[in-house]
Amino acid sequence: MVCLIFYKNEIKRLKINLVKDYKLEISDLKEFDEIVLxxxxxxxxxxxxxxxxxxxxxxxxxxxxxxxxxxxxxxxxGAGGIGFNMAEYISSSGISPTLNITKWMEKWGVVDPEKERGGVLPKSEITLNTSSKEIFLLQRKNEKLGKRLGKTTGWIHRKSLEKKNVKMFAGVKYEQINSDGLLISFGKEKKDLQTLKVDSIIICAGQNSEISLVEKLNINKINHHIISGAKVVNELDAKSAIDQGCRLVAKL
Ligand SMILES: Cc1cc2nc3c(=O)[nH]c(=O)nc-3n(C[C@H](O)[C@H](O)[C@H](O)COP(=O)(O)OP(=O)(O)OC[C@H]3O[C@@H](n4cnc5c(N)ncnc54)[C@H](O)[C@@H]3O)c2cc1C
Structure with a gap:
């Protein structure tokens, strides 16, 4: 949030011409000396x-x-970072407890230390924020879900979803989608064949770089620079995306 306010102010201060809600085409890019994608x-x-x-x-x-x-x-x-975020998002009806102090305190049983010793409610008194939706979070890899999220935060995400009764399955083989839902099995042996009777399926199975403009720039022999997700998708986070942009522009 603080970061967002900072960049909004910087855009104003530096009089940057910010164009929103506009899909750029190759014809928009012909007049520029430098293009950063x-x-x-x-x-x-x-x-x-x-x-x-x-x-x-x-x-x-x-x-x-x-x-x-x-x-x-x-x-x-898909139970990578986006799959976990998605499960959290839909099970919280689109309101993130991380951005709402009252909801966050309710979720983890944190209270005023003057009211409760240690500032934490006894486990039995913590309201379980179960979701009204039945959610399955599935991954192909046969390992603990959330294992590759942050070393010190993965368990928090897992715990948070467990508290909302999100069902987490690893080693899943996706056999078929039909009007009844999603047919899955487990492992090479295709064990425990079963249909998850779902009415919505969300794919969070990773990302590819969006390079449709790059291909057109290459064909038109227009010089350009590519940064962040458009260049490499793996292990990218907002900090390294901003870092790449700053370093490149400082060189131009
Ligand atoms: C659900 C989710 C949660 C995440 N959570 C975190 C997190 O907690 N912490 C963290 O550090 N990172 C997080 N990330 C990753 C982070 O968002 C990315 O690493 C970062 O935004 C990559 O920056 P980028 O500049 O490559 O792309 P983006 O931030 O995606 O920006 C690309 C922009 O280009 C626009 N665009 C594309 N083509 C055109 C066109 N032809 N014309 C005009 N505009 C165009 C797109 O609409 C988009 O707005 C998350 C990502 C997702 C999807």
């Missing part, structure tokens, strides 16, 4: 048998931008 990423598509025969499979961008209305039984495919 930070066009980010697009959700990775995956191919599960039957997914094109139903109308309840969405990618994470559509859900985060509220373009779709989800049902009450939801399967999230």
């Amino acid at each position: 930070g066009t980010g990423v697009l959700p990775k598509k995956i191919n599960i048998k039957g997914q094109d025969d139903v109308d309840f499979v969405y990618d994470y961008q559509d859900v985060f931008s509220s373009k779709v209305s989800l049902g009450n039984k939801i399967a999230i495919i």
